[in-house]
Amino acid sequence: MAKRRPQGDGTIRKRSDGRWEGRIIVGHKDNGKPMYKSVFGKTQKATLKELHRLIDLYRDVELTEDSQMTLGEWMDKWLDEYMVFSVRESTLQGYRTMVKNQVKRFLGDKQLSSLTTADVQKFYNKIKKHGRIETDRNGTHELADSMVRMIHMMLHEALDVAVRERLIPRNPTNGTTIPKNNYPEKQILDDAQLEIFLGAIKQEEHWYDFFYLEIMTGLRRGEICALKWSDVDFEESKLKVQRSVSTKRGGGLNIGETKTSTGTRCIILPLSVREMLIKRKQTAISEWIFPSFLNPTEPINPSLAYTRLKTILKRAELPQIRFHDLRHTFATHAMKGGVDAKTLSGILGHANASFTLDTYTHVTSDMQKKASAVVGNIMKSLMIKE
Numbered sequence: 001m002a003k004r005r006p007q008g009d010g011t012i013r014k015r016s017d018g019r020w021e022g023r024i025i026v027g028h029k030d031n032g033k034p035m036y037k038s039v040f041g042k043t044q045k046a047t048l049k050e051l052h053r054l055i056d057l058y059r060d061v062e063l064t065e066d067s068q069m070t071l072g073e074w075m076d077k078w079l080d081e082y083m084v085f086s087v088r089e090s091t092l093q094g095y096r097t098m099v100k101n102q103v104k105r106f107l108g109d110k111q112l113s114s115l116t117t118a119d120v121q122k123f124y125n126k127i128k129k130h131g132r133i134e135t136d137r138n139g140t141h142e143l144a145d146s147m148v149r150m151i152h153m154m155l156h157e158a159l160d161v162a163v164r165e166r167l168i169p170r171n172p173t174n175g176t177t178i179p180k181n182n183y184p185e186k187q188i189l190d191d192a193q194l195e196i197f198l199g200a201i202k203q204e205e206h207w208y209d210f211f212y213l214e215i216m217t218g219l220r221r222g223e224i225c226a227l228k229w230s231d232v233d234f235e236e237s238k239l240k241v242q243r244s245v246s247t248k249r250g251g252g253l254n255i256g257e258t259k260t261s262t263g264t265r266c267i268i269l270p271l272s273v274r275e276m277l278i279k280r281k282q283t284a285i286s287e288w289i290f291p292s293f294l295n296p297t298e299p300i301n302p303s304l305a306y307t308r309l310k311t312i313l314k315r316a317e318l319p320q321i322r323f324h325d326l327r328h329t330f331a332t333h334a335m336k337g338g339v340d341a342k343t344l345s346g347i348l349g350h351a352n353a354s355f356t357l358d359t360y361t362h363v364t365s366d367m368q369k370k371a372s373a374v375v376g377n378i379m380k381s382l383m384i385k386e
Contacts, residue, residue, distance in 0.1 A: 010051050012044065020044050022051030026113075027063030027166070036065060037113075058169050063113060065166040072108030074167065075099045078158045088256040090246040098151050102127045102143075112162060117172045122153070124148055124178055145179035152178045187321040189329045200316035207281050207308055209292050210300075211326075217272050218330030218348055221302045221323045222246050226255060227289040229281060237274045240266050241349065245299050253301065267347050291295060331356075 010024035020041050027035045039054050040078050041047030057380050061360075069077075081094055107115075107123045131143030156173040188196055194215070199209040214224055222244035231240045243262045248253045257264070269277070280289070286296040293300070313320055321329075327348070334344055345356040 003040055010055055011048060012051060018042075022047045022054065024051070024054055024058060025171075026058045027067065029065045029066075035065070035067070037225045062166060063169070064166050066165070067113040069167075070108060071110050071112055072099075072104045074112050074162060075103055075108070075158055076162055082161055088244070088246065090256075093249065094150075095154055098147075099155060101133050102131050102151055103155065106131075107257070112167055115159075115172045117175045120172050121176045124152065124176060124269055127151065128179070129154065144161035146181075148179050149181070149325070152176070153240070158294055164333045187319055187325045188332045189318070189321065189325075194329065194333070196316050196318060197312075200312050200318070204308075204312065206293070206310070209276055210305065211309070211312070212276060213273060214326050215330055217267060218327045218334070220244065220327065220349075221305060223349075225290060225299050225302050225305065227299075228287050229284060230287070232269075232277055232281075233276065234278060236255050237269045237271070238266050239269050245302055247301065248301050253298065255299065265346060265349050 009063040009103060010022055012020060013023045015021050020043065021038055022041075023036050023038045025034045026037045029035060037054060037058065037183040041050055051145060066074075076099070077139075079092065079099065083092060090302040103123075105299035106126055107119065110119060127143050128145075128148050129143075130141045131147070136329045156171065159168065159171045159173055162168050162364070181191065198215070201208050204211070210224065213219070217224075217239070219241065223241050226243040227239070227241075231242065232238075242255060242257075246256070248254055279290070285291070288296070288299045290300045292298045309323055309326070310320060312313045312318075331344060331348060334347075335341070339347075341353040348356065
């Protein structure tokens with residue numbers, strides 16, 4: 001006769017095929033019928049051990065019938081119902097591409113409630129080696145480390161929602177190992193190079209104002225392209241950053257919110273920038289501060305700004321830095337000039353000052369050395385007085 005345990009502790013029985021089965025109730029269907037989860041073993045003792053592990057995993061969990069959907073089905077639901085109004089259109093499109101090209105290809109048919117940390121780890125390992133749809137020039141299908149990280153962050157967020165919706169007991173992305181950050185090293189224009197750059201943009205009749213504003217504020221490329229005259233308070237010398245422009249796949253522009261919630265911010269403009277904008281406003285023909293050259297009713301295309309920067313750098317014989325490195329250049333010189341991390345964090349639109357400090361450790365280490373020298377001199381003078 002099969003031995004049974006109280007329902008709260010699950011049940012265990014010997015099957016007709018000779019194996020032992022441990023089973024617990026993990027939730028209920030829409031019609032009220034219970035949903036079960038089982039483990040199997042060759043002996044009662046081994047099965048009981050697995051049953052206790054299962055009980056711990058599903059403790060205080062009451063799953064719904066939707067937990068029986070596949071990961072691919074859940075990712076579609078998550079994108080359509082939870083993310084469609086939460087992220088920019090370009091970000092949402094990026095998520096859909098990753099779900100289609102990687103998640104559904106390698107893990108989409110796995111039942112959501114059966115997904116384990118081991119499954120997710122194998123998935124990361126596989127897409128790292130074989131995740132690319134198109135081969136690169138060397139004929140390999142290897143996915144960049146940064147893409148694996150992005151897929152992990154997306155999957156982690158989607159499965160966190162699944163936990164909150166009682167579809168799974170725990171987030172299986174927790175405990176996985178992903179590639180480390182290998183972002184391109186920041187390139188900063190030093191004092192001499194910055195002076196050359198400022199001289200070079202003076203020769204740019206149509207681009208001087210754009211790049212001068214950038215180097216003086218450190219705005220993101222999409223943010224500076226999305227500025228309107230209504231964002232400028234000339235009396236208070238303030239600039240409100242509240243939207244961003246990005247390029248659509250296949251052409252066209254997306255005009256949406258800033259990259260993050262803290263990206264919406266108000267910054268004080270340097271006097272020289274205020275004067276530049278006042279002069280530019282006198283000949284304005286559009287609501288956009290930097291309108292498209294071909295269609296002034298639209299903002300300038302961010303891709304065009306990137307291309308122009310490369311031309312300016314080449315002509316000035318300066319390093320071929322990325323556009324984002326102009327932002328790093330602004331921030332680095334601001335910190336070296338004495339702007340504190342909290343203030344700079346607000347100007348840049350970072351989530352917090354600690355992120356700013358982590359991003360510009362190459363500056364803060366130099367500042368710490370200077371601070372150490374100052375403190376040392378103060379203490380030395382006090383000791384001499386004593």
